Amino acid sequence: MDGFSKQQTISIKERDNVIQHQQYTIAEIKSQSEGLQEQIRTLEFQLDQVRVFNLKMEKQVKVSSTKEEEWREEVARLQKIEAQIRQENEQLREKLKEMIHATEGVNVQFLEMKKNVEAKREHFAQLSQELEEARNLYAVLMTQKKQLQSELGVMVKQRNEAIDNNRHLETTLLKKEREINDLLGKVNDTIKEYEGKLTAKEEQMWAISEKLNEEASKKEVDMSAVEREFLIEMERKIDAQARAHAEEMEDLVKTARLRENQVLEMTKKLNDMETQQYEPRMERLRAIEKDFKSRMEEYLLAEESLETALICPKCLQFVQHPQTLTPCGHTFCRDCVAQMKAEHYDRVHCQECPEVTVQDVFRNEPLESLTERFTRRKSLMISMMSWIKVLRVFVPGSQVGAVR
Ligand SMILES: [Zn+2]
Ligand SMILES: [Zn+2]
Known part of the structure; x- marks a missing residue:
């Protein structure tokens, strides 16, 4: 081989090497390119996911913005309520002060009420005493009546x-x-x-x-x-x-x-x-009758004074289911109290003393039983009176006025 050929052979060899090298490089690039393509696909997939996520996020952002609006309104409302509560607190404090002040007044009224109750107790005691007296008088009258009856019988016979x-x-x-x-x-x-x-x-x-x-x-x-x-x-x-x-x-x-x-x-x-x-x-009989009549009148007067104490000032009848108002102490029928309440916008108002504010109404049981007993006794009295009138028919020539 000559130099040239040698040279040529070398250059071919070199070229082959270069080609080989280039082929390697190409293969490498190819594999690199494939890797890159793979990476690109992965990235594209990730990009899609990101896009979906973005869309979701955008939606959420929209929702949250409306919610934010609502929250803002809610906050404004709560602030208003807070202001109101503060104002009410202020008012309550004022009221508390007033109440503390009023409590002193109530204490005074309570003392007055106590006094009234005491007075009422005394009144009841007096009424009971009067009742006892009336009862005694009644017993005396009954014995006198019996005596008169027997005397009358003898006289009628004579x-x-x-x-x-x-x-x-x-x-x-x-x-x-x-x-x-x-x-x-x-x-x-x-x-x-x-x-x-x-x-x-x-x-x-x-x-x-x-x-x-x-x-x-x-x-x-x-x-x-x-x-x-x-x-x-x-x-x-x-x-x-x-x-x-x-x-x-x-x-x-x-x-x-x-x-x-x-x-x-x-x-x-x-x-x-x-x-x-x-x-x-006959003269004696008339005298006895006159005496009896005057005693009877005395008794009836006592009875009447007792009766006025048991009269309801509203309906002017015997008080039915008596209820007593405090602090004034006036007593009315249960129905009459209800009526007075209805007449004054659901507030009990004493017709006897309009200037006094009624504090309480209570059922007066002692007076109730007293009234019941008194009513029974009155009907008994009326029947007795009619009986006495019948008795009087048997006394001829009597000039004494009729017993009521
Ligand atoms: Zn009154
Ligand atoms: Zn009444």
Whole structure:
């Protein structure tokens, strides 16, 4: 081989080396490129993920911005509430101060209430005492009533006996009167009869005397002494008969007068008997009745004064289910209190003392039982009064006014 060829061979060898080297490099680059492509794919994948994440984040950001708005509003609202609470706190503090101040007033009112309760207790004690007195009076009256009743019974019996006696005497009197009248009639008849006879005799005598006068004037001379004597005798006989008749008549009149006097005397005796026995008893009965009436009136007055204490000032009836207001102490019916409450916007207001504020209302049990007992007793009293009125009917000629 020549130099050139040598050189050529070397350069080919070098070139081969270079090519080989270049081939290595290319392979290396290729593998590097593949690695890079792999990396690019990975990066692209990661980029996609980032994009998705970004989108999510953007969404979240949007949501959170609206939430932030809401929070801001909420915070503003809470701040407002806080301000209100602060203001209310301030007001409460003020009120607390007022309340502390008012407590002192309440203490004063409580003391007043205590005093009122004490006064009411005294009033109850007084009422109880009055009730006791009324009860005692009632017992006394009842015994008096019983006594009066028995006395009245005896008197009624005696009166009936007296009436029977009177009747008997009256019938006897009437009988006697009839007898006397009959007798007087007979006497009158006899008198009339005799008067008639006398008149007839007189007429006869007149006729005879006229005849005699005529005959005397005509035949005075002829009249014998015998005839004259006969006439005189006749005249004398007639006179005697007339005198006897007159005497008989006088006797009859005397007898009639005697009978009349007897009747008058009997009547007088009868009247005396009545005034001596019947009248004094009636007088005594009337006096007892008068005394009873005055006692009864006293008792009724006491009863009335007790009654006014148990009257409700609103309905003016006996207090029903009594309720007492404090501090004024006035008592009303349960229904009346409810009515007063309704009339004053659901606040109890005492109609007796409008200037006092009512603190409390309580059920007054002692007064309730007292009222119940009193009501029962009143109905008992009314029935007793009507009974006494019935009793009075049996007392005749009574001038004492009726018991109420
Ligand atoms: Zn009152
Ligand atoms: Zn009432």
